[in-house]
Amino acid sequence: MAQGQFTDGIVAGRLAPPDYSANFSDLHPPLDQHEALVESDRCYFCYDAPCMQACPTSIDIPLFIREISTGNPLGAAKTIFDQNILGGMCARVCPTETLCEEACVRETAEGKPVQIGRLQRFATDVAMGAGRQFYQRAADTGKSVAIVGAGPAGLACAHRLSMLGHAVTVLDARPKPGGLNEYGIAAYKTPNGFAQAEVDYITGIGGITIENDKALGRDFSVSGLLEEHDAVFLGMGLAGVNALRAEGEEAHNVENAVDFIATLRQASDLSGIRIGRRVVVVGGGMTAVDAAVQARLLGAEEVTIAYRRGRESMNASAFEQDLAASKGVKIRHWVQPRRVLTEGGEVTGVELEYTSFEDGRLSGTGQTLVIEADQVFKAIGQNFVAAPLNGSGEKIAVEGGRIAVDGEGRTTMPRVWAGGDCVGVGEDLTVSAVAQGRDAAMSIHKALIG
Structure with missing residues (x-):
């Protein structure tokens, strides 16, 4: 990874223009036909x-x-x-x-x-x-379904419902559809606008209308959707970001990793993204690794991931951890944030406390270290924001901070299903969200056709 002259502070354009294209090229170049035949x-x-x-x-x-x-x-x-x-x-x-x-x-x-x-x-x-579509819509059933969230769960649900002949309207709070695939995944994993190309491919079946900049609780309610549609599927993902609970975390240049990744994904010119010279990412999941690696690829000189437990407990896979190390990211285990250090309102470092297990519980040891930093990213998990759910009508039960559903994705509110990260079922993975959206669509279809 080529790097140019580093500058103190958080600035844009740390690298020479050609370096951005090289650094953010496809992580796994596609197999050609011969390679695919050999591997198969x-x-x-x-x-x-x-x-x-x-x-x-x-x-x-x-x-x-x-x-x-x-x-x-x-x-x-x-x-x-x-x-x-x-x-x-x-x-x-x-x-x-x-x-x-x-x-x-x-x-x-x-x-x-x-x-x-x-x-x-x-x-x-x-x-x-090749633009090859394998599915055609069944005869129109006369039924319509509203889907909240144009992420993996919502898109999978929409495609299956449309294929079965139902009219589908997808409402999403963001300016573009795709959800996590469009806004929350490292740019080097999905270059060349693939997320949008996939949305276009999915909606190519017809019968699916997507309305952007429409937020639940602000522009519409669940009960309102039920007045206009025969069923509703909730697939809005996780909107909240967990706090560090460390002194000084409100300081300037302490940012949410998910917002950083979203900004990077929507940037037309990566050289315009400001990045620190020394960056600390707090967390141990995929978001932490994506933020840390991309900080390095943007030209940060020193990037450290700080995680409160051991390597084996990190939600990021061993492959992702090794990828981070290969890009020069340091991973510090058994440390938790205690204080964000500032001077003149600007971040100068992070004070971390060593941790250990005592009597089966994770606790701080009282010993600390300081890592110099001018930028800090919070990546310690997201949470479901339930407030927009129950603006009117019957209540939708929430258990363990997520929407409660049965084995078919039905919520406690009649004619309302849910899936993806907003429900507490399975792992928070794209593929799991797809499975839940697809299966909920089949349950909805069964209910609508009686």
């Missing part, structure tokens, strides 16, 4: 398919790999899209190393799994590049 031949096509069992959307992985190996990438794409219409994005951002590829028999036998994610990307890219 490594699959054992297992009868019990442990990889398929590990996939939250239950894609028939051996089948689509066999279709690639026989020169039928379009057939492979249909096999993928039958279960996961966002298969292109999931191929790019899923932690395959802890899902399908970890379960791969070749991983167990050789320590080198079949590259399932890259093969999935190869097939879906072929189909999307």
Whole structure:
């Protein structure tokens, strides 16, 4: 990673213009046809398919790999899209190393799994590049469904409902659809506007209307939607950001990592993004790694991730942790923020306290260290903001800080379903959100057709 002359403070344009393109190029370059054929031949096509069992959307992985190996990438794409219409994005951002590829028999036998994610990307890219649509809408049922949130759960739900013949209106608070895929994932994972291209591909089936800049609780209510539609699906994700609970966290240049990533993703010129010389990211998940790595790629000289537990407890996968280290990010374990140090209103460092387990509980040891910093990112998790839910009408139950749902995604309010990060089911992964949106659509369809 080339770097230019560093400047104190938080400034834009730390690197030479060509460096930005190089630093934010595709993390995993796509396989060409020959590479895909060679890689597909490594699959054992297992009868019990442990990889398929590990996939939250239950894609028939051996089948689509066999279709690639026989020169039928379009057939492979249909096999993928039958279960996961966002298969292109999931191929790019899923932690395959802890899902399908970890379960791969070749991983167990050789320590080198079949590259399932890259093969999935190869097939879906072929189909999307050719503009090949595999599905047509069924006859119009005369029913309509409102979907709140144009993220992975909402889009998956919308596509399946439209395919079944229902009219769908998707309302999203952001200026652009895509949710986490558009605003919350590192730019080097989804370059070249892929998130928007996938939205266009999904809505290409027809029958789906997306309305942006429409926020629940501000522009409409759940009860209001039920007056105009036959059912409602809630897939608005997590809007709140957890606080550090450290002295001085309101200081200038202490920012939310999710906002930093969103700003970076929407920037037309990366050289215009201001970044510090010394950056500290507090957290241990994927957002923390995405923020830290991108800070380095923007030209930060020193970037440190501070996490309160050990490496094995980090939500970021081992691959993501190794990626951060390969980009020069330092990861400090067993430390928690105690105080943000400032001078003249500007951040100068972070005081961290060492932590340890005592009697089964994490606690501070009283010993501290200081890391110099001029910019701090908070990445210690997001939370669901329930206030907009119950502006009128019946109450929607919330349990454990998320919307309570049954096994089919139904909430406690009649004719209202929910899925994705806003519900407390499964892991907060794109692929899990897709599965929940898809399955809720089938439950909604069953209810609407009686």
